Amino acid sequence: MLVSKMTNSVQPGKRQRLLDAACQVFYTRGVERTTLADIAAAAGIPLGNVYYYFKTKNALVQAVIEAHLGEARAMLAMVEAGHDGPRDRLKALFGALADQSELIASYGCPQGSLCMELDKLPDGPGQAAELLRVPLDWAERQFSALGRADARDLAVEVIARYQGTALLASTLRDPGLLARESARVSAWLDTITA
Numbered sequence: 001m002l003v004s005k006m007t008n009s010v011q012p013g014k015r016q017r018l019l020d021a022a023c024q025v026f027y028t029r030g031v032e033r034t035t036l037a038d039i040a041a042a043a044g045i046p047l048g049n050v051y052y053y054f055k056t057k058n059a060l061v062q063a064v065i066e067a068h069l070g071e072a073r074a075m076l077a078m079v080e081a082g083h084d085g086p087r088d089r090l091k092a093l094f095g096a097l098a099d100q101s102e103l104i105a106s107y108g109c110p111q112g113s114l115c116m117e118l119d120k121l122p123d124g125p126g127q128a129a130e131l132l133r134v135p136l137d138w139a140e141r142q143f144s145a146l147g148r149a150d151a152r153d154l155a156v157e158v159i160a161r162y163q164g165t166a167l168l169a170s171t172l173r174d175p176g177l178l179a180r181e182s183a184r185v186s187a188w189l190d191t192i193t194a
Contacts, residue, residue: 101175147194
């Protein structure tokens with residue numbers, strides 16, 4: 001749910017540079033509009049080298065999905081480790097996503113956008129659907145820990161509220177929508193009882 005940011009001063013290997021570039025370029029341009037040459041240029045690597053690491057564009061798309069899944073799982077683990085109760089974890093998740101409001105207002109949710117784009121392909125989103133299933137399942141566990149029998153429905157609601165707000169923020173170029181919705185979701189979560 002977060003866009004990766006290179007913070008290490010040591011330059012990563014070529015494969016990782018290609019993967020990082022693909023994550024960024026797919027996010028800002030879309031998968032269909034992006035060529036392997038675009039990714040090679042963004043990574044500062046000759047086009048011919050791309051094929052050594054990724055035989056096809058689909059292989060690179062799959063690697064991007066896996067990278068996003070790893071980031072989502074890491075973020076959820078960090079939220080879980082940093083907050084004692086499920087209600088606070090749910091608030092923290094929405095808050096962490098809202099913290100990226102400027103980026104989301106420009107390009108949408110990285111995972112949601114990728115899922116929507118890949119869903120239009122004949123074989124559908126495939127493993128990309130995991131990008132939404134992972135936080136959905138995590139949210140369901142949080143609501144279950146609150147003692148809710150309707151945990152799945154509540155998880156769908158909270159993830160749908162984020163994805164819908166991300167779409168609106170991007171379409172309207174209004175990053176403030178995410179902060180306002182985060183506050184509403186926080187207040188809503190305070191009303192959830194067992």
